[in-house]
Amino acid sequence: MHATSLSALKQKLSAALPPDCFIDDAVRMAPYECDGLSAYKQMPQLVVLPENVEQVQAVMRACQETRTPVVPRGAGTCLSGGATPHPDGIVLSVAKLNQILHIDEKNRTATVLPGVRNLAISQAVAPLGLYYAPDPSSQIACTIGGNVAENAGGVHCLKYGLTVHNVLQVKMVLLSGEVVTLGSESLDSPGYDLLALVMGSEGMLGMIVEVTVRLLPTPPVARVLMASFDDLGKAGEAVSAVIAAGIIPAGFEMMDKPAIRAVEDFVHAGYPTEAEAILLCELDGVEQDIEPQLETVTTLLKKSGAVEVGLAEDEAQRALFWSGRKNAFPAVGRISPDYYCMDGTIPRKALAHVLQTIAALSKKHGLAVANVFHAGDGNLHPLILYDANKPGELERTEEFGGEILDLCIAVGGTITGEHGVGLEKVDRMCVQFSDEELAQFRLIREAFDPDGLLNPDKAIPTLNRCAEFGAMHVHHGKMSHPDLERF
Amino acid sequence: MASIEQQLQQQVLQAYHDKTALEICAGGSKFKPSNGQAQRLDVLPHSGIIEYEPSELVMVVRAGTPLAEVQSALAAQNQMLGFDPPFASDGATIGGAIATGFAGAGRPYYGGARDFILGAKIINGRGEVLQFGGKVMKNVAGFDVFRPMAGALGTLGVLLEVSIRLLPVPPQQKWISVICEDQAQAIEWMNKAHFKCTTLSAAQWQDAAIMMRLSGTPQAIEYDLKYLPAYAELGVSSDAALLAVAERRADFFAGSDCIFRCVLPPAADPIVLDDVQQLMDWGGAQRFIKASASEQRRIEEQVTALGGRAMPLLPNRLHSPLAGTAQELFSIQKKLKAALDPYSIFNAHLMPQVS
Ligand SMILES: Cc1cc2nc3c(=O)[nH]c(=O)nc-3n(C[C@H](O)[C@H](O)[C@H](O)COP(=O)(O)OP(=O)(O)OC[C@H]3O[C@@H](n4cnc5c(N)ncnc54)[C@H](O)[C@@H]3O)c2cc1C
Numbered sequence: 001m002h003a004t005s006l007s008a009l010k011q012k013l014s015a016a017l018p019p020d021c022f023i024d025d026a027v028r029m030a031p032y033e034c035d036g037l038s039a040y041k042q043m044p045q046l047v048v049l050p051e052n053v054e055q056v057q058a059v060m061r062a063c064q065e066t067r068t069p070v071v072p073r074g075a076g077t078c079l080s081g082g083a084t085p086h087p088d089g090i091v092l093s094v095a096k097l098n099q100i101l102h103i104d105e106k107n108r109t110a111t112v113l114p115g116v117r118n119l120a121i122s123q124a125v126a127p128l129g130l131y132y133a134p135d136p137s138s139q140i141a142c143t144i145g146g147n148v149a150e151n152a153g154g155v156h157c158l159k160y161g162l163t164v165h166n167v168l169q170v171k172m173v174l175l176s177g178e179v180v181t182l183g184s185e186s187l188d189s190p191g192y193d194l195l196a197l198v199m200g201s202e203g204m205l206g207m208i209v210e211v212t213v214r215l216l217p218t219p220p221v222a223r224v225l226m227a228s229f230d231d232l233g234k235a236g237e238a239v240s241a242v243i244a245a246g247i248i249p250a251g252f253e254m255m256d257k258p259a260i261r262a263v264e265d266f267v268h269a270g271y272p273t274e275a276e277a278i279l280l281c282e283l284d285g286v287e288q289d290i291e292p293q294l295e296t297v298t299t300l301l302k303k304s305g306a307v308e309v310g311l312a313e314d315e316a317q318r319a320l321f322w323s324g325r326k327n328a329f330p331a332v333g334r335i336s337p338d339y340y341c342m343d344g345t346i347p348r349k350a351l352a353h354v355l356q357t358i359a360a361l362s363k364k365h366g367l368a369v370a371n372v373f374h375a376g377d378g379n380l381h382p383l384i385l386y387d388a389n390k391p392g393e394l395e396r397t398e399e400f401g402g403e404i405l406d407l408c409i410a411v412g413g414t415i416t417g418e419h420g421v422g423l424e425k426v427d428r429m430c431v432q433f434s435d436e437e438l439a440q441f442r443l444i445r446e447a448f449d450p451d452g453l454l455n456p457d458k459a460i461p462t463l464n465r466c467a468e469f470g471a472m473h474v475h476h477g478k479m480s481h482p483d484l485e486r487f
Numbered sequence: 488m489a490s491i492e493q494q495l496q497q498q499v500l501q502a503y504h505d506k507t508a509l510e511i512c513a514g515g516s517k518f519k520p521s522n523g524q525a526q527r528l529d530v531l532p533h534s535g536i537i538e539y540e541p542s543e544l545v546m547v548v549r550a551g552t553p554l555a556e557v558q559s560a561l562a563a564q565n566q567m568l569g570f571d572p573p574f575a576s577d578g579a580t581i582g583g584a585i586a587t588g589f590a591g592a593g594r595p596y597y598g599g600a601r602d603f604i605l606g607a608k609i610i611n612g613r614g615e616v617l618q619f620g621g622k623v624m625k626n627v628a629g630f631d632v633f634r635p636m637a638g639a640l641g642t643l644g645v646l647l648e649v650s651i652r653l654l655p656v657p658p659q660q661k662w663i664s665v666i667c668e669d670q671a672q673a674i675e676w677m678n679k680a681h682f683k684c685t686t687l688s689a690a691q692w693q694d695a696a697i698m699m700r701l702s703g704t705p706q707a708i709e710y711d712l713k714y715l716p717a718y719a720e721l722g723v724s725s726d727a728a729l730l731a732v733a734e735r736r737a738d739f740f741a742g743s744d745c746i747f748r749c750v751l752p753p754a755a756d757p758i759v760l761d762d763v764q765q766l767m768d769w770g771g772a773q774r775f776i777k778a779s780a781s782e783q784r785r786i787e788e789q790v791t792a793l794g795g796r797a798m799p800l801l802p803n804r805l806h807s808p809l810a811g812t813a814q815e816l817f818s819i820q821k822k823l824k825a826a827l828d829p830y831s832i833f834n835a836h837l838m839p840q841v842s
Contacts, residue, residue, distance in 0.1 A: 106678060106754035129682075151627050162625065164634070165602050180815055186750035186795050187594055187772050191812035191820045191839045192643065196601050196634035200627040217682050244542035246565060246655030285685055289707035345623040347543050377624035417625035425628075432628055436615040440827070441629050447822035460629065 006045055009066040009090075013048065016058035021096070023047040032091050035076040035083035036138075039340075039394065040423055044071065044085035049093045053171070053179065053209045059092060060207060061177035069456050070175070072203040074115065074146030077138040079341055080422030082150070082202045082458055089456075092207060094145050100124050101210070109168060109185060111212045114145025118152075121213060130215040133160035136418070137326050145208045151200030153418040155251040155325070158376035159284075160216065162418075164199040171210035172198065175449050185212060197444070202420050203455040205448040219284035222250065223294060224318045227306040228275035232256060235277035236351035238304035239375045242281065242297055243348075249297070251282040252376030253325050256355070259332065259370040259383070266331035269324030270317075275307065279375065280321055328372040329383070336368070336385035340397045344408035345379045345417035357407055358382055365400040367393075379417035380408075406431060421459040429459070430466035438466065491533045492616070492647055498528055499645065500614030502832045509832050511641040513551055516577035517587055517805055518640075521836045530582055533647060536560055538622070544653045545605065545622045550582025550646040557581050561653060569597040569654045573733040582646040588638030588808050592689035592700070592729040595681070595753065595769045600637040603652045607633035609644035612828025622650040635823070638808040640837040643827045657688070657702035662725040663718040665697040670757040670765065673697050676716055677770040678754045684711035689729055690770040693739060698725055732768055735804035739766045745780040748773065748806050751795030758789050775800075809839040817841050 013022070023029050024046050034041045045068075050056045063070045069089030076083050085091050094115035102111040105128050110121055118139040122131040135154035136142055142152065148170060153162045160166070169183040183195035198205055229235040235254055242249065255263065256277050264271045271278055281297055283290050298309045312318035324331075332339050346354050355371065362369045368385040382404055386397040405415040405428045415421070415428045429438065441460045445452070461469075489497065502509045508525035520527065531551045538547040541564040548557060554575040561567050571591025572584035585607075588600040606620025609632075619632040636643055667673045676697060677690040686703035699715070701708045712718070731737040740746060749758065753772040758765070764777040776786060776797075783799060790797040798806055812820055820839050824831065831838070 104752070107752040108682065109752070151631075153625050158624070161598070161602070164631070165598060174819075178815070180819065181813070182816075184750075184794075184796070185752045187599065187769060188588070188638070188750055188808065190796070190798075191809055191816055192639055192823055193601055193635040193637060194816065194819065194823070196631055196637075197823075199631060199634075201630055217685070219685070240542040243544060246658070248655065286707055286710045288710050289704050292706060293704070345621075345625045347540075347545075347623060349540060349543060374625070379623075379625045412621070413623050414621050414626040414628050416628050417623070418627060420627050421629070429628065434617070437617045437619065437629070440611065440615070440617055440632065443826035444630055444632065444823065447819060447826045 005066050005068065009062055009068050010046070012062035012065065013059060016062070017048070017050060017055050021049050021051060021055070023049070032073065032076070032085060032093070035078040035081060037079050037081045037084070037422065037424055040081040040084045042085045042087055044087070044089055044091045047091045047093060049096045051096045053173065056092070056173045056207055056209055057177040057179065060173050060175050063090065063453060064175045064177070064451060067451065067453065069453050070207070071455055072145070072149065072207050074143035074149070075117070075141045077142045078146065078150065078422060079343065079419040080416065080424040082420045082422035082455070084423055086456060094143055097209065103128070107185065108215045109212055110215055111210065112144055113210060114208045115143050118142050118144060118147055125215055126218070129218050131218050132213050133166050133216050134163050137329070144211045144213065148199060148208050148211055149201060149203050150418065150420045153374070153379070155253060155374065158252055158374070159248050159250045164196060166214050167195070167199070167211060168214055169212040170195055170198055170208055172206035172208050174206045175451060175453055179209070180206070200420070202422065202459045204445055204459060205454065219250070221287050221290055222282055222284040222318065223290055224280055224282040224312045224321050225294065225297060225301070225309055226271070226312070226321055227279045227281065227301040227309045228272045229277045229279070229305060230275065230307055231305065232277045232355045233352035234305035235279055236348065236355070236375070238279060238301050238306060239351070240348050241300045241304045243376070245296065245300055247293060247297060249281045249376060250284040251280065253280045254278070254373040254375035255325065255328065256371040258368060259328055259372050262331040262335045262370060263324040263328055266334055267323050267327050269320050271324055272308065280325055325372070332370050332383045332385065337387040337389065340384040340386060340401055342382045342384065342401050342404050343379070343416050343419040344405050344413055345377070346408050346411050346413035348375070348378045350411035350413070351375070351378070354380070354407060354411060358404060361400055361403055365396050367397060367400055374417070378413065402428065423458055426457070426459060426461045426465065427469040429461050430469050435463060435466070438463070495528065495530065495533065495645060495647070496610055496614055496616055499610045499612070499832070502526065503612060503614045503830060506830045507832065508835050510836070511645055511834055513580040513583045514553065514578040516574040516579040517583060517589070518803070518837070523836055525835065528645065530645065531580065537648060541566055543622070545650055546653060547622055547648060547650040548581050549648050550580060552581050554579045554581055554584055562656070565656045566653045567656050568651065569603050570594065570600045571733065572600070573730060581649060585637050585649055586639065586641045586646060589733070589805070591733040592691060592768060595772050596688045597654065601634050604633055604637055604649055605652050606650040607636050607646055608648040609636065609646055611644045612830060612832050616647065620650070624652060640807065640809055641834045642809070642824060642838055644833065659703065659705050659708055660724070661701045661708055662721040662723070663699050663701070663715065664721055665699070665716055665718045666695065667692065667697050668695045673767065674754060674757065674771045677767070680715060681753070681770050683714040686711045691729065691732065692767040698728070700725065700729070732766065735800070739764065739775065739777065740804050744777045746800045746804065747776045747778065747783070747786050747797050748800055749776065749786070749790045749795055749797040751790060751793050755793040755795060758786065758793070760785065807837065809837060812839045812841055814841050
């Protein structure tokens with residue numbers, strides 16, 4: 001960025017925001033140089049922390065006038081580099097926008113500022129017997145604004161839906177400084193469903209400054225079953241068997257042997273370390289309803305070849321079973337100098353095939369992999385173990401990861417189930433989408449941000465970028481961009 | 488020979504090239520073809536279920552497929568569409584159901600068309616065939632362009648194929664009636680039931696009675712019944728009555744009076760008007776008022792103050808999901824339209840209007 005335009009920007013901003021809303025020294029900016037995907041690091045020009053919506057508007061206007069890139073930032077837990085700063089731009093943080101504005105008990109909604117943490121909403125409404133359903137594993141840290149921007153899911157989204165299903169209204173500041181209200185507190189709003197379009201838009205359409213979420217009554221009882229299998233394929237079939245029987249568990253998670261062992265060493269959750277796979281299946285509702293369903297599920301799991309099925313005896317054991325799953329990432333972090341968390345979704349029926357292929361790829365690349373898996377909705381998280389200090393290992397890991405994503409596409413799935421495209425998967429977008437589809441994304445983005453200043457270079461690749469990548473890749477059996485010169 | 492998809496694409500390409508209007512037609516169950524100048528683009532022949540694997544809880548289906556065909560294929564596997572789309576018996580298609588986004592009585596409890604759509608193949612206004620989303624539950628690659636297709640009345644593109652998330656048919660259903668003269672009381676009870684009863688799947692109030700449907704396992708229904716005020720169990724299904732409201736065939740909609748549809752937060756206070764008939768659906772979140780057209784201002788004022796929105800129904804007793812856009816959103820809506828359909832060739836007569 002030119003020093004002159006930076007100082008022009010700073011001048012405009014200091015007229016609108018108090019001095020403690022800026023960070024511009026390298027030491028204090030360091031925590032902002034990456035998000036949860038720390039392989040990508042970049043210092044921004046400036047970090048801005050507005051205290052209210054008017055200040056956000058002023059910042060956006062100033063950035064548009066000075067043509068400064070803006071990277072919105074929640075808690076920075078994004079795993080795809082979506083919140084990685086732009087070298088010429090500012091980071092626009094929601095850290096000071098963290099109040100719960102209003103809880104409407106009768107209508108079962110809460111209106112909050114974007115920096116409120118996911119779990120803080122459920123905690124605030126717990127005394128009313130309510131909670132906010134989407135529960136990403138990062139929920140103690142991640143913000144509701146970041147959840148909207150990523151359409152975050154969680155362990156319970158099989159039954160209760162993703163962010164898109166649980167948010168009624170969003171207020172967003174456009175780059176022009178204008179505030180728009182998308183959705184409403186009613187069940188439909190006139191015109192196009194822009195609210196749905198903003199879900200998962202990765203900070204490219206506007207800065208989210210207020211979110212109204214739908215709250216659900218806390219189920220009186222939740223019980224979790226753990227089933228162990230001597231074969232991954234059987235575990236996959238068991239998942240389909242339960243769902244085909246018309247039962248939608250509140251959570252349905254799977255882990256393979258390497259993940260089980262890493263977790264067991266770390267949290268001693270009581271997982272069977274000899275099993276090839278375990279399934280955790282949670283049912284919630286009222287006691288009278290759950291008891292017979294637990295029996296049905298147990299029978300189905302056993303029929304599908306479960307070696308053992310155990311029910312968490314009490315709330316403490318239930319928490320323990322889940323703590324294993326929720327600590328899977330850090331557990332893997334303990335056994336390997338580095339790990340790379342992948343995120344793709346596949347049709348459930350392809351599970352056995354995909355896991356076998358991943359095992360073969362793991363051999364080919366000489367890199368171990370541990371699989372944790374939101375089995376109920378087909379969202380897989382292979383964790384590739386590597387050592388960044390060994391030359392070439394990160395590159396091999398990325399290649400391995402890329403092949404997993406190609407595999408997800410090949411079986412009819414997608415390159416990201418919940419972590420977003422960000423910087424990380426921007427090349428893979430050229431595999432999943434055609435030139436026309438990518439061009440359509442760009443046109444839609446321009447409808448909101450004609451200058452392309454909001455989170456540039458993320459999520460939607462340019463045609464040239466795809467051409468570069470396409471030199472190595474073939475899309476749907478066709479060479480992509482035959483019209484462009486190869487290099 | 489060109490496939491139907493290719494023929495449709497050809498027709499759109501031609502219209503794009505000539506900058507001429509197209510009117511997308513399918514089952515004709517909701518909006519009859521206008522008598523305008525636009526050439527018709529008939530999606531009805533583009534029919535058939537492409538993929539249906541019950542254990543995946545997903546169906547991929549061509550847009551022209553009759554809703555009735557979809558529903559019977561699902562019923563055979565004990566599954567259902569979650570958003571209760573109306574007009575199956577009038578020849579509605581799945582594409583039309585998504586494009587209008589009309590939802591039945593289960594809307595507050597299960598979700599709407601936008602909640603169940605997982606992906607779509609469309610033809611945009613440049614004649615390009617594009618695929619967005621997919622057939623898996625979780626997918627955050629690229630913008631969810633398929634989702635705003637729900638309720639866009641075809642003005643953002645021609646739906647060719649949609650993939651839809653399905654629900655298992657609940658093991659049991661019960662219909663009950665609670666006598667309740669007082670509208671405020673009815674609102675309170677319906678909302679309490681939504682909070683307390685996980686099996687509640689419909690709640691309607693008219694003629695001094697609340698009708699509720701409970702759907703779930705017998706045990707769960709039994710449990711929920713304990714929380715309800717004095718009720719009578721209706722021996723037979725009331726689904727036909729619920730559908731009659733969604734299809735506006737219920738007696739309430741008969742006659743020539745003006746009917747206002749109001750959508751509000753479900754627990755909003757009653758709309759107070761003398762001597763008018765009211766019907767509440769969606770547990771209080773959708774209310775119909777039968778009143779003379781001159782009451783429009785008063786109704787709008789009250790409903791707006793309650794945090795909702797009121798609109799007079801069209802002569803066919805339906806409403807346009809696009810009508811009444813807020814001024815502040817109009818410019819983005821127009822830009823979104825232009826991004827997908829630069830020459831406004833699709834369904835110009837159904838375009839969004841400002842309130
Ligand atoms: C250990 C761990 C576990 C995780 N588990 C899950 C999981 O189970 N499910 C899941 O879905 N995700 C998961 N994630 C990913 C991540 O937590 C989610 O994507 C989360 O929604 C990001 O929220 P955040 O506040 O940290 O946003 P950030 O990381 O700060 O930002 C994410 C993206 O949103 C944009 N953004 C942030 N705030 C705004 C705003 N106010 N307006 C506009 N754009 C904005 C940013 O520009 C960026 O593109 C996990 C991450 C970690 C580290």
